[in-house]
Amino acid sequence: MIVSLAWRNIWRQPRRTLLSAIAVMLTCGLLVFLPALQIGSYQAMVDAAIGIIDGTAQIQKSAYLDSPSMRTSFLPKDELYQTVKQEIPDSQLAKRGNSFALVSSEERSYGLQIIGVEPEKEKLISTIPKNIKQGRYLSAEVTSESVNEIILGSVLAKNLQLKVGDKVTLLGTGKDGSLAADSLQLIGIFSSGIKELDRQLAQMHYERFSETFSMENQVHALVLINGEKSLMRSYPDSLKRYLQERDLVLRDWQALQPDIVDAIKLDISSALAMYIILILVIVFSLLNSSLMSVLERTREFGMMMALGVKANLLGKIIWVESIFVMLLGVCSGLIIGAVVTYYYQVTGITFTGADVVFEQFGLDPTIYPLLNAISLLVGPLVIGLCLAIAGAYPGFRIHRLEIIPAMRSV
Amino acid sequence: MDKPIVICKDVWKIYQQGEVKVEALRGVDLDIFQGEFVSLAGASGSGKTTLLNMIGGLDSVSSGYVEVDGDDLSGMNKNGLADLRLSKIGFVFQAYNLIPVLTAYENVEFIMQLQGVPAERRRELSHEILGRVGIADMGERKPAELSGGQQQRVAVARALVSNPSIILADEPTANLDSKTSESLLELMAELNQESQTTFIVATHDPQVIEFTKRKILISDGKVAQDC
Numbered sequence: 137m138i139v140s141l142a143w144r145n146i147w148r149q150p151r152r153t154l155l156s157a158i159a160v161m162l163t164c165g166l167l168v169f170l171p172a173l174q175i176g177s178y179q180a181m182v183d184a185a186i187g188i189i190d191g192t193a194q195i196q197k198s199a200y201l202d203s204p205s206m207r208t209s210f211l212p213k214d215e216l217y218q219t220v221k222q223e224i225p226d227s228q229l230a231k232r233g234n235s236f237a238l239v240s241s242e243e244r245s246y247g248l249q250i251i252g253v254e255p256e257k258e259k260l261i262s263t264i265p266k267n268i269k270q271g272r273y274l275s276a277e278v279t280s281e282s283v284n285e286i287i288l289g290s291v292l293a294k295n296l297q298l299k300v301g302d303k304v305t306l307l308g309t310g311k312d313g314s315l316a317a318d319s320l321q322l323i324g325i326f327s328s329g330i331k332e333l334d335r336q337l338a339q340m341h342y343e344r345f346s347e348t349f350s351m352e353n354q355v356h357a358l359v360l361i362n363g364e365k366s367l368m369r370s371y372p373d374s375l376k377r378y379l380q381e382r383d384l385v386l387r388d389w390q391a392l393q394p395d396i397v398d399a400i401k402l403d404i405s406s407a408l409a410m411y412i413i414l415i416l417v418i419v420f421s422l423l424n425s426s427l428m429s430v431l432e433r434t435r436e437f438g439m440m441m442a443l444g445v446k447a448n449l450l451g452k453i454i455w456v457e458s459i460f461v462m463l464l465g466v467c468s469g470l471i472i473g474a475v476v477t478y479y480y481q482v483t484g485i486t487f488t489g490a491d492v493v494f495e496q497f498g499l500d501p502t503i504y505p506l507l508n509a510i511s512l513l514v515g516p517l518v519i520g521l522c523l524a525i526a527g528a529y530p531g532f533r534i535h536r537l538e539i540i541p542a543m544r545s546v
Numbered sequence: 547m548d549k550p551i552v553i554c555k556d557v558w559k560i561y562q563q564g565e566v567k568v569e570a571l572r573g574v575d576l577d578i579f580q581g582e583f584v585s586l587a588g589a590s591g592s593g594k595t596t597l598l599n600m601i602g603g604l605d606s607v608s609s610g611y612v613e614v615d616g617d618d619l620s621g622m623n624k625n626g627l628a629d630l631r632l633s634k635i636g637f638v639f640q641a642y643n644l645i646p647v648l649t650a651y652e653n654v655e656f657i658m659q660l661q662g663v664p665a666e667r668r669r670e671l672s673h674e675i676l677g678r679v680g681i682a683d684m685g686e687r688k689p690a691e692l693s694g695g696q697q698q699r700v701a702v703a704r705a706l707v708s709n710p711s712i713i714l715a716d717e718p719t720a721n722l723d724s725k726t727s728e729s730l731l732e733l734m735a736e737l738n739q740e741s742q743t744t745f746i747v748a749t750h751d752p753q754v755i756e757f758t759k760r761k762i763l764i765s766d767g768k769v770a771q772d773c
């Protein structure tokens with residue numbers, strides 16, 4: 137009876153009910169769509185950032201993150217490879233050695249960061265092999281002929297006034313503190329999209345790197361290929377423990393890219409403030425329309441109370457009315473939000489005009505919202521809950537109603 | 547004779563309107579017996595509605611004693627009064643008697659549902675009572691689809707359906723033309739005869755006063771005449 141009375145009551149003012157429901161629907165739809173868009177853009181940001189060079193995760197010495205010194209290296213044993221393979225199926229590990237060195241052409245010298253890599257595996261990690269502007273990437277096979285190959289960032293090559301085919305001299309310190317010197321051949325120039333890297337990065341074959349810098353086959357990092365790319369990190373605890381016992385650690389992209397994590401956190405908190413405002417607006421506008429509908433029926437409620445209907449029951453009827461409007465809005469908003477989000481998840485949204493900004497960060501101007509259970513349900517649930525709670529208030533106010541004045545009112 | 551079904555003893559009602567005190571009832575003494583058909587007559591502002599509200603438990607007396615069917619109203623709280631109204635008193639107001647979103651049947655059944663009458667029995671009774679008030683074929687209509695007289699008939703049917711001790715009617719014919727008024731009065735008189743339900747009708751309509759067996763004249767908040 138409460139339910140059918142409440143249902144009929146809300147359709148006494150179909151326009152008001154529809155407007156309220158539509159307002160809830162739009163808010164709800166936005167709260168489905170916008171978080172999905174956010175997640176999509178974060179994912180794009182993260183993908184772009186880790187795709188340039190870092191990869192999804194790296195195995196390093198525990199101390200390496202804080203003091204990335206030459207000496208903080210380790211020997212990649214077969215056993216380690218096997219363990220990782222077992223714990224994370226379809227994964228591979230790529231060796232990396234990192235060092236700083238002085239690079240000289242005939243005319244000038246600059247400081248650079250040189251990375252020793254396994255070229256074939258790098259293609260699965262980094263966009264640098266794809267972004268060779270002149271020449272080619274390091275050869276897949278290490279032969280006596282190819283082993284002295286080096287590639288340089290475009291700005292660095294320009295500063296050094298080097299062309300593909302020229303000789304490059306490296307001067308640095310080996311792991312053991314000895315002088316490390318090498319003469320290599322420039323076979324390619326890359327342009328990563330990140331100025332910083334193009335100005336100071338170089339790559340060479342890991343084998344030659346190990347020799348030149350007296351690494352004795354040790355590495356500074358093993359990059360995990362096919363690691364967990366999604367925003368939620370999860371790696372097997374058993375793997376973490378295995379590594380920990382060997383003074384190693386698996387650094388996921390959050391650890392490798394703290395700036396991005398901070399940027400995402402900042403963006404989430406400002407978005408959250410906006411969502412809260414959005415919810416408050418809808419709660420108060422619905423509360424207002426509910427109070428109005430109660431006020432309009434003062435006389436009717438007075439009559440019902442005169443007949444012996446208790447304020448509690450009237451309060452429940454009014455509450456159920458609010459719940460109906462809320463459900464109409466939330467359900468339709470959920471569906472519409474999900475459909476719209478899914479549509480754009482497939483087709484993508486291109487932010488024309490913002491392309492320049494996006495490109496600066498190495499981002500594609502087309503963003504694909506990502507629908508997931510959290511972004512789909514949290515917003516509507518919170519809206520529903522807030523409206524359900526607020527909707528009880530007009531019902532409480534009924535307790536103040538005095539029968540005789542109520543029946544006299546128009 | 548039996549114990550009266552309504553007893554009023556020295557009932558006072560004083561409204562405080564800002565600085566001014568309005569003495570709406572000034573010591574009403576009144577006994578009404580089971581099965582009576584009583585009119586409360588009097589000029590506008592004499593206190594008819596106020597007295598009816600006191601008897602109906604819609605408002606509390608300032609001083610004095612009111613008893614309905616053995617219950618002392620002064621000792622009751624809001625919820626107790628609501629229960630008393632639900633079980634013992636039927637109301638017919640001047641207008642806006644019915645819940646607009648419910649059909650005539652549903653309006654009649656609504657009160658029974660609150661009283662806990664089973665659905666089957668409610669259907670039966672609501673059909674029967676609408677037949678008795680002469681609008682059997684209009685049960686599925688909403689109040690807005692009924693004429694003023696028909697709406698009042700539904701209100702009477704609702705007041706009567708659960709066998710209350712008394713039915714209180716405040717100006718039930720005020721919005722009706724004289725022909726419709728008369729047929730409503732005839733209906734009430736008939737129901738009063740049949741069911742021995744007590745009717746108390748507040749009115750200043752001579753037609754109504756003429757119709758009732760016992761005529762009580764209220765003047766300046768007191769019973770001026772009772773015959």
Ligand SMILES: Nc1ncnc2c1ncn2[C@@H]1O[C@H](COP(=O)(O)OP(=O)(O)OP(=O)(O)O)[C@@H](O)[C@H]1O
Pocket residue numbers: 561562563568569570588589590591592593594595596597750
């Ligand atoms: N809530 C109130 N506050 C103040 N004064 C009131 C209130 N209700 C009624 N009164 C006053 O009490 C007196 C009696 O009013 P009441 O409504 O009982 O008269 P009535 O006989 O029903 O009149 P009518 O025939 O016009 O309906 C009037 O003087 C009225 O102004």
Ligand SMILES: [Mg+2]
Pocket residue numbers: 594595596716
């Ligand atoms: Mg009156």
